[in-house]
Amino acid sequence: MSAFAVAASVSPGPVNLLVLSTAIHVGWRGAMPLVMGASAGFTLLLWLIGIGMVELWQQWPLLRHLVRLGGVAFLIWLAWRLARSDGELDMDRVAEPAGACTGAFMQWINPKAWLASVAGMGAFAADGDPALVTVFAVLWGSLCALSISLWALAGGQLNGWVSSPHRMQCINRGLAGLLVLSAGLVLLG
Template sequence: MSVVFSMAAFALAASITPGPVNILALGSGARFGFKASLSHVGGATLGFTLLLVLTGLGLNELLRQWPVLTQGIRLFGVAFLLYMAWKLARDDGQVSADDQARAPSAWYGALMQWLNPKAWLACVAGMGVFASDGETRQVWLFAAVYLVICYLSIACWAYAGSCLRHYLENPSSMRLFNRGMATLLVLSAAYLLA
């Protein structure tokens, strides 16, 4: 039972801390509400869990043999963060019922995880600690624990954003919030380039 607790503690520390996926979940919750953000939460969780399982089953070995792939992931991730920041910075701050269709999708959440260097580091580090021998049972156990904790962690960020929503009802407040989120994404991208 202690290994499951250790897995859960690792998953919580890696999932609840700020990062691009959580920043977007916060912004989505503030802009579109909690319920509309759950698609992004689910997609990001499933995208991460798939990445975790594949890492545990040997994807990290491929990255060691082809370091250019790791560099490509980092550059695509930075480009994706800058694109999201640009979209947030340009947003007019208007909140209406029609905006529900534009809440981040499940595919968007999953793609974010695959382009998120923080996710790759968490996968490689976590599997290195809990399934370094490649034992399939340990890989799946860790993935199951991580799935639950990752979902709840990202959902917490979306819920926190939805709690801010009533403070952001006027367009100027929403624009200011969006620009703050855009700045955080740019800072994340700059950190990844350093």
């Protein structure tokens, strides 16, 4: 159960890429609200799926379609913002980094989070026992927070290396490309 949770949480995805980019700009401490929000949002989503929301997901294909389109639109918007960045890491400039609400929202429109939740609950808590679902959700949520924190730590470490605006532009455009690729894969999936 733990290995599955770590593998699903630490693998690259839209939330992890946003955490990496945020931490590059504001350091790992500045990215922690985003990490905590994403972890809390995912944990709630996982728990609700475990106690029966998956039936709603399966019975209403329009909901699946709307989540997918909303997720794609949000990924494209994030990619556009990254690609347009001038690469300047002006720490004196007042910029609002992505925070807890953004992290939680991203998990709810992130098809990777939905698919991992359905697969995880199906594999480890299929009977819907509320105690087991809660234990699994808390365990996975904790591992999710640790895994996403690694992306924040990596971004914080890159902060000093990307002092050149050109390097930062290259990283931003690379991350933007990965987000567009993620959006394309979501549309195909």
